[in-house]
Amino acid sequence: MPVTIFENAAVVDVEAGELLADRQVVVEGSLIREVADRPVSASQAHRVDLKGRTLMPGLIDSHVHVTAFSANFTELQRSSPFYVAAAAARIMGGMLDRGFTTVRDVGGGEFGLARAVEQGLIRGPRLIYGGKALSPTGGHGDVRLAGVDRHDDAYNQPGLGRIADGVPEVRRHAREEIRRGAHHLKIMGNGGISSPTDRISSDQFSEEEISAVVEEAEMANLYVVVHAYTPRAIKRSVRLGVRSVEHGNLADAEAVALIKERDAFLVPTLATYRALKDEGVEAGLPVELAAKIDDVLDAGVRAVELAQRAGVRMAYGTDLLGAMHRRQLSEFALRADVVPAADLVRAATVNGARLLRLDREIGQVKAGYRADLIVLDGNPLQDIGVLAGLEKNLRVVMSRGDVVSDRLA
16 A cells, blocks of 8 residues: 655644644555654655644535535526536535545535545545435425426436425435435525525424434434524424534524533534625525525624534534635634634534544544545644635645645645
8 A cells, every 4th residue: 555654744633722743644545554753664655744834634514515506596406417517526626625625515415426526536525415405395495486386306406405395205305315325314494595485584394394304314323404593493403303503693592502402513604604795696696585694694603602602512614605615714714703723623623523423534633544634834723814724825635545736846
């Protein structure tokens, strides 16, 4: 197996929030073999002298939509799946070049794209997927305009969601996603910005329907992700066993306390609201839907602050669409006023790995872990701007033991 040794590296210990100077990181095949504080002997190894640069785990974005080439979901639903796959390949390649070696897709990504990445047909990060999100009629996953009755439910239609009403139908669709290899299941528990006929304040799915999805996930050793903004939607979902709350912009202290009590995760996505406010209409978001953005934009930072104070486990998420994917690193800066740098680093590494249930494989620079690594200039534990500006600070991206981007020269 090929061996690469990164010499004179300043390794980020994400758990301790410390920078470990003068380390030698030995990569053999696709795994980290050793992290040493002394020179390492190895014949025929490829040695890379980092000269004190920072080496840390590859980043994890826990809320993406790799097929969302447009902010207009109705357009996406009508597009050729071949075109969408090509667009997804470009989107995922961009993510990898920003230092994201693993992403969790929570609507749209599926087994074909994940397999294409694993087989090297598409250049991109490891894709953890849930297939299509489950939505009730008129919910956040229902992209029909008010005057449209028919809905093409064929699975090869490249939308982000599926419509399911009633416990039997919810169970059947959940089982379909599990059959296709989903790593988690997603439900729409609240209204959303990009859906044309619901309101941000409206709850979605009955408690019986939510419980049914949670039961199906648990039987398959999976977990449920919920799109939720309001305290009521968050609390009913978490109380019924949902493990991962996405967005959570309108959370209050009681909702945050329940997330903490149930040992669930919060995945804020401030980046998408800022991006949608700045350029959403230009990227395809219908004008009439853009008015919903103000309902959640400023509240999102307050919710993150509440969660930070309560000690809630937060992962890094962005939820970007269309041309706005380029703003993937902006989430670091948007949380920086209320979250310390070390905790932001954890959100994008070890916390994300725990959420994905891959914490014994990725998210840390340790022997036996996958060789998903990035090399950068600067110390992100002291200045989170180093990660927010990673496109200029990034020097090396290693994914599965292969160097996929090298700007050391």
